[in-house]
Amino acid sequence: MQQKTIDQDLTGRTLAELAAGIPGASRVFREHRLDFCCGGDKTLRDAATARGLDPELLQDALRQETSEEGTAEEMTAAELVDHIETRYHAAHRQEIPELIRLARKVETVHREHPNVPAGLTTALEDGYARLDAHMSDEEAVLFPQIRARTDALLDETLSRLREDHAEHGELLGRLEALTNNFTPPEGACRTWQALYTGTEKFVADVMEHVHLENNVLFRRVSA
Ligand SMILES: [Fe+2]
Ligand SMILES: [Fe+2]
Incomplete structure (x- = not known):
């Protein structure tokens, strides 16, 4: 292309x-x-x-x-699965717990600040629980089928996973709104800045991750 x-x-x-x-x-x-x-x-x-x-x-x-x-587009489906697991699944699992820790700290220390991202810790915790369950589902069901090149790929599996992806999209919108589009207030402490920088990177990663699955991997294996 x-x-x-x-x-x-x-x-x-x-x-x-x-x-x-x-x-x-x-x-x-x-x-x-x-x-x-x-x-x-x-x-x-x-x-x-x-x-x-x-x-x-x-x-x-x-x-x-x-x-x-x-x-x-140049990767095989199996290569793409390996890439998604190492670049996205592992990265989300490593990064979100740290974001949760930072969010809890900011929400506690800056409780009285007018721009405090109230509810961000809960949004990240909920989002992580759903995302982790979804990734485990992919790792247990879809990815082994792709690696084994079985033809028994169920459309049902793909549509279930696509529905989860739409839900992840809603989470990203919530994170964007809660953080004023990842913009900390003037004079925000380092923790607050790190929290928003990390959350912005996480949102970008999830978008790329879902794109690779929805638009590249899933299309290819269902064709
Ligand atoms: Fe995934
Ligand atoms: Fe996914």
Whole structure:
């Protein structure tokens, strides 16, 4: 796809296709707050217009993304599963407990502050419990089937997992709202800043993770 991006019109392509085929596209979409993981079926033109953005400018930004090795489309399904497990499942499990610890500290120490992210600890704890159960489900059911190349992939499994993904999307929206779009107030302490930086990275990781599953892995194994 990289060669073709030079001369083709990208505005009629879906966000999912573009994110899967152009390294760096997901970062461009995140910067412009275009939902490429759960809302990936929209074309670049429609998604940009809905946000009041110029599709042509976004197309230019995508074209400037330089080529890079190992895009998701070049990996086999089994390689993609390995990548998802190490880059996302393991990272979420390592990072969320620390975010919960930071959130609890900020909510306790800055209880009286008008911008305190009240409820963030609970939102992270709930979100982590659901995400962890979902990842365990993938690791126990879907991923072994993909690695064993069995054809017994159940559409039911995929649609159950897709439903969970939509739920993760709601969690991300909550985190964004609770943290004022990851912007700490003026004079916020280091813990507060670290909490928002870490939460922003977590949200970006989950978007990328869900995108790779919904738009690349699941499509490929159900085809
Ligand atoms: Fe996953
Ligand atoms: Fe998933």
